[in-house]
Amino acid sequence: MNKFISAAIGGAFAGVIITSQLTGPLIAQETQRIKSTYEHLDLFGDIFERIRSAYVEEVDEEKLIESAISGMLRSLDPHSSYLPPEDFESMQVHTRGEFGGLGIEVTQEQGYVKVVSPIDDTPAANAGVEAGDFITKVDGVTTLGQTLDESVEKMRGPVGSEIVITIAREGVDEPFDLTIVRETIKIRAVRARIESETVVLRVSSFTDQTYRNLEEGLKEKVKEAGGMDAVNGFIIDLRNNPGGLLNQAIRVSDAFLEKGEIVSTRGRQNGSAEHYNATPGDLTEGKPVVILVNGGSASASEIVAGALQDHRRAIVVGTRTFGKGSVQTVMPLQAEGAIRLTTARYYTPSGRSIQALGVSPDILVNQRPPVELTEEEEAEQNRRFEADLAGSLSNDSLSDAEKEQLKAEQLAQEETAKLREQDYQLAYALDILKGLTALDQN
Structure with missing residues (x-):
């Protein structure tokens, strides 16, 4: 029995010796790191004092310190920054949207x-x-x-x-x-309108007003169109939308999803991961959705596009997005200013990060400028048809109401064709929804 006790005690002492051998260098390294940090802070103070006392002109000490803080934050990444009081106030105005x-x-x-x-x-x-x-x-x-x-x-x-x-x-x-x-x-963050049978939702920014504007605009235009049955789909235009509030990006995504993860964020600390999930209820009642994006679509815009793309809830059309896959937290300071600090990365439902890569569209469509027509194309536009000929026979297979319906459809197609010269990507999105509607009816 004594032998077992001795062996156990010996093992315990050996463990203590091993632990001491490991913690000794670690403590020394941490002490050296802290010493180095304070030495650099002393260096900063020394340089500040020399500038203050010896620079050729008198300096504004407050601005000098603010510039040092700004430089420190800018060295981290492009999105971390110092916000002086006036800039902080301006940012709050923008995010409030009023x-x-x-x-x-x-x-x-x-x-x-x-x-x-x-x-x-x-x-x-x-x-x-x-x-x-x-x-x-x-x-x-x-x-x-x-x-x-x-x-x-x-x-x-x-x-x-x-x-x-x-x-x-x-x-x-x-x-x-x-x-x-x-x-x-x-400020209206969302403007809604009807193009043919499609509701177009132009989302220009993600402020406190965004989801409210989107819900109100969507319902108003559906009612104006004659109800959900009269609408063939929805276009969410996120082009040149620089982003904004994360919670608004989540609410906008949730507006078109019934379930599943919308986005997750992961910070530096263990256990800092956050997951945001959709709740039941789709404002569009399952109608087809097309999202328009381009290189100016960033941050919150990419969260919406990525979430709906991963869930196969929307077709993403346009060009590759900006690729900002990080989350910034605004931290107010005692001096009424604030710092905007990158605290996490975000990931789409499939687990992909769009940082520096962006969201790739399902269908790549460049925004083509209007082009001059060739003589042949002009001749095609000016071509006369059978109905234009004097004394041509009427169509006896359609009722008057059906003829009027056909004329209305042809007029809508001509309007979409005109739209191509002004906004090719939007016209392409409208064509996609019309094609999906035609397939669904067969």
Whole structure:
């Protein structure tokens, strides 16, 4: 018995010796690493002090530190960054999708702010601002020489506050002033319309408003079309959509799925993986879906395209997407700014990462510009048909109602043909849905 006890004790001591031999170097390595880190922090402090005291001109110490922080974050990856207070506030406005303002879409032309269009039922529209107007002054200060962002920032402000803009309008001799009271403006992240029998959902960004806009627009257009039976399918246009909020990408994907994983994220720490699954309920009731993407479709757009593609719920058409497969977390700081830090990678339901690869479309379709027709093609367009000939016999196999239906279908085809010159990818997507509908009816 004593022999067994001794052997056990001896083994225990041997274990302690082995453990000590392993932990000793590990502790030394960790101590050296910490020492090296603090030495580099001392080096940073030394360099900062030398710049502050010896640089040829007086420096702004706050900006110097902010620049150092920005450089540190930029060295990690292209999407990690420092957000000074004003940039952090601007980002929050963008992700909320609402702000205090006038309600106009603007661009810059000839150095001035030009109105692209006033948004319906906003202070600008109600005050009589028109598309094509030039805003030459804001509260008496000229917009000439200012960046578009600077002018836009001046037009935004607290809800209920007044602003005076000076308008120069074609056909009006003198510029005139408009006094407008700012209201809460909600940016429409989704615009819905009907093309032939198809509902087209143009998703421009993923903000707090995206899913709500999509659901409302989809239901409104289905009702306008005459119900779900009158719709042959849906097109989700994600082209040039840079992304946005992860939770909105998940909700938009869920809108077209009944079950299954939508996306998963994996961070650095063990156990940090998150899985997001679809819930029962498909807004389209199983109708065919086509997604349009291009090189400007990134991040949240790629999550939606990847999820619906992996579940074979949608046909993805267009060109390869941007390839941003990482998740950023915005962390507010004490100084009212924030850092945007990459904290995870995301994966589509099949487990693939799109980082640097993008989502490859099921059908590669480039956006072809309008082309000049050859003489033969022009002749084909101008060709006369039997029905155009004077005194031609009528068709006796169709009723008047069927003839009208046929004419309507032919007119819709001609409209799609015209659309090819403006938006070839969208026209291609419409053709796919028409083809699927035709097969389903056979």
